[in-house]
Every structure is written in C-alpha cells, then in structure tokens.
Amino acid sequence: MKLSILGCYSATPRALTNPTAQVLEIKGHVFLIDCGEGTQVQLRKQQIKFARIKHVFISHLHGDHFFGLPGLISTFMLLGREAELHIYGPKGIKKAVTTMLKVGNAWTNFPLIFHELTAKESEIIFEDEKISVKTIPLIHRIYTNGFLFSEKEGERKLNIGAAEDYGIDVSYYRNIKQGKDVMNEEGKLIANQLLTFDPPAPKSYAFCSDTAFNQEIIPIIKNAGVLYHESTFTKAHEHLTKPTGHSTAAEAATIAREANVGMLILGHYSTRYKSLEVFKNEAKSIFKNVHLAEDGKVFEL
Numbered sequence: 001m002k003l004s005i006l007g008c009y010s011a012t013p014r015a016l017t018n019p020t021a022q023v024l025e026i027k028g029h030v031f032l033i034d035c036g037e038g039t040q041v042q043l044r045k046q047q048i049k050f051a052r053i054k055h056v057f058i059s060h061l062h063g064d065h066f067f068g069l070p071g072l073i074s075t076f077m078l079l080g081r082e083a084e085l086h087i088y089g090p091k092g093i094k095k096a097v098t099t100m101l102k103v104g105n106a107w108t109n110f111p112l113i114f115h116e117l118t119a120k121e122s123e124i125i126f127e128d129e130k131i132s133v134k135t136i137p138l139i140h141r142i143y144t145n146g147f148l149f150s151e152k153e154g155e156r157k158l159n160i161g162a163a164e165d166y167g168i169d170v171s172y173y174r175n176i177k178q179g180k181d182v183m184n185e186e187g188k189l190i191a192n193q194l195l196t197f198d199p200p201a202p203k204s205y206a207f208c209s210d211t212a213f214n215q216e217i218i219p220i221i222k223n224a225g226v227l228y229h230e231s232t233f234t235k236a237h238e239h240l241t242k243p244t245g246h247s248t249a250a251e252a253a254t255i256a257r258e259a260n261v262g263m264l265i266l267g268h269y270s271t272r273y274k275s276l277e278v279f280k281n282e283a284k285s286i287f288k289n290v291h292l293a294e295d296g297k298v299f300e301l
C-alpha cells in the first residue's frame with residue numbers, strides 16, 4: 001500500500017502549499033482521494049499516471065476538496081481517455097461537475113459514473129475480491145464523509161516442504177490455500193495449520209478530513225493500520241474548531257489513541273502556522289506514532 005500526498009493544506013492554494021488531494025495505491029487500484037485545485041499539476045510532479053485512476057472519492061463539496069475535478073476530467077478528455085471514471089461524493093457533485101462541462105460545451109468520450117452519497121451511517125461504497133471501501137460519516141459544516149480502505153484477508157500460504165513431508169498430492173494444493181484440511185496418501189486427515197503459513201495481515205487506511213472532533217467514528221476505524229486525521233489547528237486556536245467544524249492536533253491524536261490505530265498522519269493545516277512541528281509535538285504528547293503529511297511526500301505503508 002502506498003500513499004502519495006499531493007496536497008495537505010486547508011483553504012487557499014499558495015506558492016508552496018496545495019489543497020487536499022491524495023493517491024492511495026492498494027491491491028492494483030489507484031484511488032484519488034479528494035481533488036483540490038491544482039491536483040493534476042501535483043499528479044504530474046509526482047509522476048503518477050493519470051490513466052490508472054479509475055475511482056475518485058470526494059469527501060465534501062467545499063472548493064478546496066473538489067475544485068480540481070472539472071480540470072482533471074477535462075484533461076482526461078484531451079488525453080483521449082476511454083475507460084470509465086467512477087466518482088463517489090455527496091449528492092450535488094454530479095450537477096456541479098456536469099454543469100461545468102455543459103457550459104463549456106464539452107462532453108466526455110468516456111463513461112463518467114457518479115455515485116452520489118446521502119447516507120448518515122457508514123456504508124460500503126466499493127468492493128471487489130481484494131478490498132472494500134466504506135464511508136466514515138464526519139461532522140463538518142456541510143455533509144462530509146471520510147473513507148476507510150481495507151484489504152480483505154488473503155489466501156493462506158502453502159508450506160510446500162510440509163505438504164511434501166506429509167505426503168499430500170499436488171492436486172490438493174488449491175484446497176489447502178483455501179484453508180481446508182486434506183487427506184494424505186495414507187488416507188489420514190492433515191490439519192490445514194500444519195500445511196500453511198498465515199497470510200500477511202490485511203492493511204487498512206482511514207482518511208478523515210474535514211471534521212470536528214467526533215468520537216462516533218472510533219468504532220468504524222478501530223484498529224486501522226493508518227489514520228489520516230485532519231488537524232487544521234493547534235490548541236492555541238481551539239476556539240476556532242467549533243465554528244469551522246475542524247479539529248486540533250491534540251484531538252486528532254485522541255481519536256488515534258482511542259481507536260488504537262497503528263499510525264497517525266496529520267494534515268489539512270491552516271496556513272497561519274509557520275512550522276508544522278507544533279502539530280507533531282502536540283499530537284505526540286497523546287499518541288506516539290505521529291507523522292506529518294507534506295505536499296509531495298510518499299508513505300509506503
């Protein structure tokens with residue numbers, strides 16, 4: 001699993017800071033998560049192949065999270081894209097994007113498929129045999145979802161040496177990988193555990209931006225491998241969290257600790273802060289494994 005941070009600042013794009021956008025590579029998928037202004041420039045800078053993006057997940061309809069989408073779709077058209085593009089986001093996203101295309105008298109020559117979200121409870125919005133994507137309802141000024149990307153448990157790994165020692169015919173190897181007990185040449189039932197290794201532990205990534213402090217997300221993201229949680233402010237500006245629907249670094253760390261995640265990545269920083277270290281230090285006093293998102297940074301997870 002690989003996470004590329006394209007942009008991780010709040011509100012307006014600046015010379016050296018970009019609004020929210022990330023690319024998550026997981027089990028062969030290249031998922032774009034949020035698409036702030038300038039996302040396609042960041043994709044170019046990080047040499048991520050546009051054509052590989054088939055699914056875009058938009059948390060909410062504030063401009064700093066989706067104004068890059070019409071431009072990106074327009075570029076897909078110019079590049080002659082033919083593959084489907086699936087867009088998951090709040091109700092209204094279809095109208096917003098198609099209005100832009102209509103006004104410009106532009107229509108995609110590829111299927112643009114919108115999945116508009118309205119549920120207030122967590123729901124599965126994408127699934128295949130290897131992964132699932134679930135919404136994480138957040139509390140913000142408008143309807144907002146985070147997303148939990150989870151790998152499914154893989155097949156057990158065959159211990160060929162053990163299978164040979166127990167005298168198992170190769171025609172049973174498929175069943176063994178699926179977790180079944182099998183007969184050996186002498187007709188004795190051999191327990192699967194003696195013939196296999198555990199599969200690698202499934203990985204998961206929870207994206208939570210934008211949100212006020214919300215403990216109701218804890219059961220949804222419990223034990224996630226990695227949590228990205230917004231920290232627009234530090235404690236010094238805690239009074240701004242309520243009116244804006246954002247969190248402090250300390251609040252992000254509290255969610256990480258209570259949800260027992262493996263690692264916390266902070267982001268969505270207000271551009272009023274000169275250094276990001278203050279976010280990290282504040283969070284570290286509550287939760288140990290804290291990392292800072294930075295534009296252009298890649299996390300191998």
Ligand SMILES: [Zn+2]
Pocket residue numbers: 060062140210
């Ligand atoms: Zn917002």
